[in-house]
Structure formats: structure tokens, C-alpha cells
Amino acid sequence: MLHYFQKNNRVKLKLSRLLRFQAFLFNTDEKRLAASIKHMVGSKPFNLSLYKLAIKHVSVAEEFKNGLRISNERLEYLGDAILGAVVAEFLFNKFPFRDEGFLTETRSRMVNREALNQIAVKIGLSKILEAELKGKNLSAHKSIFGDTLEAMVGAVYLDRGYKFCKKFIHQRILIHFDVDDIIATTTNFKSKIIEWSQKESKEVDFKLVSVTGNTRFKEFLVELWVGGEVCTSGKGATKKKAEQEAAKNACEKLKIAF
């Protein structure tokens, strides 16, 4: 099984190098695309067809007679996973003393649709897309840039491998994140609830209901009382986490913006 993969990879690499010669056969559009990709990714594409596929959003994909539609959605699925792994390692190394809850939360704030949309504009992917779609209505799909950025990551990964793709993500995507700013704005639900209670002049109280588990591994159950009634509850490995959880649930229940 391994040998198959290794051999296959080697064949792929050789093929990719051969594919460079295809550049002689590029038409004007393809030449322009190859140049844009080089500018964005930092190196000439080996296999241009991957990048051509990456900018084919489902809304502009051709439909074949049998109803099949070739779009970038599969590449987006792959790119999403690769991006997730690279960002996970980035945060793992950047914050050696923070727990996995913090890392997970920070990661999901970084790879959300809105943030990716903005980065796609910053690195010039939106320009490539606009040229490709030539006046078709882009605004109909809010997340078209972010989707395409993920697909682009998938294309870079397939074209150049994990190491190159990781470098691409570090140098061209992560560089646009102000991670400290992202962390600073991480919502503190408990203070949101207290703020709200003061505005609404209601009494809120966190009550520790129970602590289960053994001496090594505890679970705290906290109830949040609002105006003399139980509003929500929360569980966690520490009292603080359980309170945050209860406060978060209350923010959702009481529709407090956060």
C-alpha cells in the first residue's frame, strides 16, 4: 500500500515538472492566470488545471448534459482540512502554555468565512475571480471569495505538497491575521451577562450546584439565576469554565448580543 503511494507521488512529481512545458501551449487567458497565480502563491504553478478548477465556483460551473457540474467544491473541502491542520499547528507552537479550549476557539475565529473573505481580497484572489467571471454577479454569493481561497489552498496542496502549502499559508494567509487582536476580542460571556443585568436592573447569581468526579478529574455544575429563577446551567472542568458556559447559554437564551 505504501509503495503504491510513494511511487504514485514520485510519478505525480515528474508529471508536474513535465507539465511546465505545457506553458508553451497556453492561450492568453491561461498565461494571464498563470502569472496571477505565480504572483499570489509565490511560485509558478506546475499543474495549471488545478488552479483553473479552484476558481470555478459552483455558481458559474458549466453543467453537462447528464446534470454533472464540475466546480471547486471538492477542492474547497480538501483545502479546508489542510488549512485547519496548518492553523492548528501554528497556534499550537505560538501558544505553548494555553489549553486546547483556547486553541480550538482561536482557530475557529481565524478560519471563519468572514475572515477568509477579507484575506481573499487582500491577496488578490478576488481580482482573479472577477477577471474569470467577467461581469457575472459576484454579490449573489457572499462567501464566494472565502470558498475560493479554501479551494486555492487545496489546489496548492495537490500541486506542490504539504510543505510548500504550509509555507504558502504562513506567508500569504496567516500574515494577515492579528492573532493578539483576535484573542483580545474573545468574548467574556460572564461579564456580558453582568453588564446586561446592571442595565436591566436584574439580579444575577452564579450558584455552584455540584462537583463530581474524583480528586484528579472534576466536573463542576453551575446554575445561573436571573431575578430569582434558574435561567441556564453550565458544566466544565473548572468553576470558571462552568460559569462561562452557563453565561454563554444565557446570552443565547436571552438574545444578548455578543
Added chain:
Amino acid sequence: MLHYFQKNNRVKLKLSRLLRFQAFLFNTDEKRLAASIKHMVGSKPFNLSLYKLAIKHVSVAEEFKNGLRISNERLEYLGDAILGAVVAEFLFNKFPFRDEGFLTETRSRMVNREALNQIAVKIGLSKILEAELKGKNLSAHKSIFGDTLEAMVGAVYLDRGYKFCKKFIHQRILIHFDVDDIIATTTNFKSKIIEWSQKESKEVDFKLVSVTGNTRFKEFLVELWVGGEVCTSGKGATKKKAEQEAAKNACEKLKIAF
């Protein structure tokens, strides 16, 4: 930035090779652990301390005076992301003609806690854990084996890099999955609902409410009527997908087991 990473990686690799000499200083427990890891991973560990950390479940982690607890949770977070990326690529290559919805669904069925627990037992990780925990109660944490398997993936990745880790996942984890079997049991919600309606002698009907979008990109809205009343609705890019969505929502609402 790149140079820092590259250099850092090279230093890490050299350090890892030097760390092999630490084997002379291993005590009996460490020698046994190193041998077990070699058997499981397929190669001697470079940096044993990573693997020692990987088998430190939060429930048995030592607690320091300041309340800090060193456990495998951070490694689990990293391993989860790496495993996700490798499985995503595996399915991407295995099913070149399936859409991203299918790939996402299949992946989440493969990397769930229950499946990972079983694999941890199959590859002998549970034995290592039992030896480590020496009679402590493992059953208190259902997912301890699956959690530790993810942490182990994280340790292999940090110790040996992406390529080796991918090989490890392919050869030692994915080999235990019968992917075709997993796909065959993918739930068909529509047939579940129809089955249920026959048993309960209720009339169910899928009604196409609207089709929005342009000629290229459509969105179907389907309502599911049960016994003459609207029960749920579903949206999707095809009528079939919208019906599945509506049926899934109904299964949840009517508490039909699936």
C-alpha cells in the same frame, strides 16, 4: 519568517537524531514504552517525551501547585486536525467522482469517537495505556482510547513530520476502516421517514414550495407534510438534497431513531 521555520525544522531534526542517544539513559519503563511505540508506529521514536505526553490523559495528569495540569489535550487538538487533513485527502483521492457533501459526511463517520476508540484497541494503544495507568479506573472516561489515539497522531506528527505521519495514518489507522461498509450504512432519512409513516399509518408528503436562484445555481425549498400538517422544511441545491434535509429535520423533531 520562512527561514526561521526552515532553520528551526532543521535544528529540530538534528536534535531529534541526537535524542536517539538518550535511549542509553532510559529506565525500564521508558524502554518498554519505546519498544511499544516502535511496534505501533513502525519506527523508533526520536523524541520519547512526546509519546510520554501523548499517553497522559487529563484524568491521570499530575497537578502542580499552581493548578496547572500537564496532559495530552493539546496534542489531541493537534492530532485531530492532522488526522482530519489526512483522511480528507484519502477520501478525495478514493472517490474522484463524489461531491463534497458525501466526502464530508463520510469523513465525520470515520473520525468519530466510537470508531477511534475501536482502532486504539486494535493497534494496541489501549494496552500501552493500561500499562501506564496501572489499575486506575479507565472506564470512567469512555473516550479515553480515542482521545489518546488523536494525541498519538499529534506526537507522531511533531516527532517525524507530515509525510511520516500520513504514512502512519494510512498504514495503521485507515487500514482498519471498511470504507465501503461505512458508506453503505449512510442514513437515508427519506426512507426512514417513509418507513415510520407506514408503521404509524400516517400520510407523509414532500411538497416542493419554491425554486430560487438563476439558471445556473438553484435552491430548492421542500416542505414535509405529516398527517395533513407541515412538519419540517429543507433546503438544498437539488430537490433530492432538500427532501433529505427536510426528512432529517423530521427524524430529529419526531425523535425517530436513525
